[in-house]
Amino acid sequence: MSHTPLDAAAVLLVQIAGPEPVHIEMSARGPKKYYDVHRPLTERDTCAHLLGRKTCGATLRHPGGMTRALCYDADTPDDWQRLVEAAWKLSEQGYRPLLEVSPAQDDRHAGGGHLWIIYTGLVCAVWAQRDAAQVAPQLSHLKECWPGPGGQKVRLPGGLYIQPGRRAWCKLYDAQGKQLSGDGPGAARVLLDWQTLAAIVPALSGTEPVGDAGEFAALPNNGVGQRSESTTLPDHHKQEAAGKEQRVTQATAWGDQRWQQKYGRFLWFQFTPVQLATWYNERHQVEDILPLEKNGMGLASWRSERTASVGLRQDGWVDFGASARRHDGKQDGGDALELTVRVTQEAKPEVMRQLARQLVREAREAMERAAWAGEPPPAWVQAFMSPAGWQRYRALRAEAAHAAHTWGVAGFSTSSAHTQISTAETNQGLDSHKYRRKLHL
Numbered sequence: 001m002s003h004t005p006l007d008a009a010a011v012l013l014v015q016i017a018g019p020e021p022v023h024i025e026m027s028a029r030g031p032k033k034y035y036d037v038h039r040p041l042t043e044r045d046t047c048a049h050l051l052g053r054k055t056c057g058a059t060l061r062h063p064g065g066m067t068r069a070l071c072y073d074a075d076t077p078d079d080w081q082r083l084v085e086a087a088w089k090l091s092e093q094g095y096r097p098l099l100e101v102s103p104a105q106d107d108r109h110a111g112g113g114h115l116w117i118i119y120t121g122l123v124c125a126v127w128a129q130r131d132a133a134q135v136a137p138q139l140s141h142l143k144e145c146w147p148g149p150g151g152q153k154v155r156l157p158g159g160l161y162i163q164p165g166r167r168a169w170c171k172l173y174d175a176q177g178k179q180l181s182g183d184g185p186g187a188a189r190v191l192l193d194w195q196t197l198a199a200i201v202p203a204l205s206g207t208e209p210v211g212d213a214g215e216f217a218a219l220p221n222n223g224v225g226q227r228s229e230s231t232t233l234p235d236h237h238k239q240e241a242a243g244k245e246q247r248v249t250q251a252t253a254w255g256d257q258r259w260q261q262k263y264g265r266f267l268w269f270q271f272t273p274v275q276l277a278t279w280y281n282e283r284h285q286v287e288d289i290l291p292l293e294k295n296g297m298g299l300a301s302w303r304s305e306r307t308a309s310v311g312l313r314q315d316g317w318v319d320f321g322a323s324a325r326r327h328d329g330k331q332d333g334g335d336a337l338e339l340t341v342r343v344t345q346e347a348k349p350e351v352m353r354q355l356a357r358q359l360v361r362e363a364r365e366a367m368e369r370a371a372w373a374g375e376p377p378p379a380w381v382q383a384f385m386s387p388a389g390w391q392r393y394r395a396l397r398a399e400a401a402h403a404a405h406t407w408g409v410a411g412f413s414t415s416s417a418h419t420q421i422s423t424a425e426t427n428q429g430l431d432s433h434k435y436r437r438k439l440h441l
Helices: 005-017 043-051 077-092 125-135 137-141 184-193 237-253 255-263 273-283 336-344 348-372 387-407 423-438
Strands: 023-026 034-037 056-058 066-074 098-101 113-124 144-146 160-163 166-169 179-181 310-313 316-319
Touching: 005 043, 005 056, 005 066, 005 184, 023 160, 043 056, 043 184, 066 077, 066 125, 077 098, 077 113, 077 125, 077 137, 113 125, 125 137, 179 184, 273 336, 273 348, 316 336, 336 348, 348 387
Parallel strands: none
Antiparallel strands: 023 034, 023 056, 066 113, 066 144, 098 113, 160 166, 310 316
């Protein structure tokens, strides 16, 4: 058992490196920058790495396409700027990225470096890279990332940069440009503390196709949205299921916030299960879902009762049947959504999926009507629109303005075509500009 942060970080670096039979070490002399070491990386190696006695690198690959970390490389000032902006976007969506400035040049005018995402457990590398690129599209413009194809290796974080005539620590920064460590022992604590929940990577099973035009993500069995792909899992992933389920369970406290963070970034509409339920309940009355019988009660058809015993109230319903008690001893009941689940006798996640499609269909139609009319979206639609949704709205509105200006299409107003841009969106652009100036490391 590790008793110090240095020991624990050494273990973590071995897990990040992966079990490949060859690793690399940086060369302080000779023509090559790195040379191969034909044996797996050990904790002794990574401890020496953090103490500055050697500098190690690895592929970051685990069997079955899994990984414990992602790394992106920037060799030019432009690519470094992309990494800086990507780190900011990732941090805004629940990631905990680390920026590692390369000491190859003067730190005040760094020409590049690495962006690291270290996960709390193994994740599918392809899915992790895809999710990161959806959060921060800048990452897709970089030529080098790990794990990568072939056996290419990358220098592990927190070590010394060693070259003939050059020996300097690779400093770690957070997404806001704050220096977190200046040497290996300091990096040990940062590596342990600055990890991203593995559960942030979309689940690899139990999904279904995403709605038309990428408007929303279907709700999986736990009621929280996830992105869908038609991917066959490797057999070994089943062995990770229990651990992944535990990590997801630990992450449930994020709940609705994670839904908003994950899906507002690239889908037109975002909403939590709670918001979806509220939207449905505001539009449906329980008496419309379950008509009253002659005795003034509703008939619990889902449990095949003959005498109606469901009491309907303005704020919900209560099943007074003798067999309608829950495990806590209370009578079954709830809101309009819960009643719909009982009446349809479908699983609640399936009902939620159907309602999500309905909400998105109505919201899309209302948003598009407003855009083509040169008007802001209705307030209820704005409550669900993501940044991608606002981008879609502005594109449609600009198209409408162009059509009106070019062809004089009736019903379009060129004078108001660009006036209703969200204040939040404008502020977001200003904040991004300030941020880029601040993080010119």
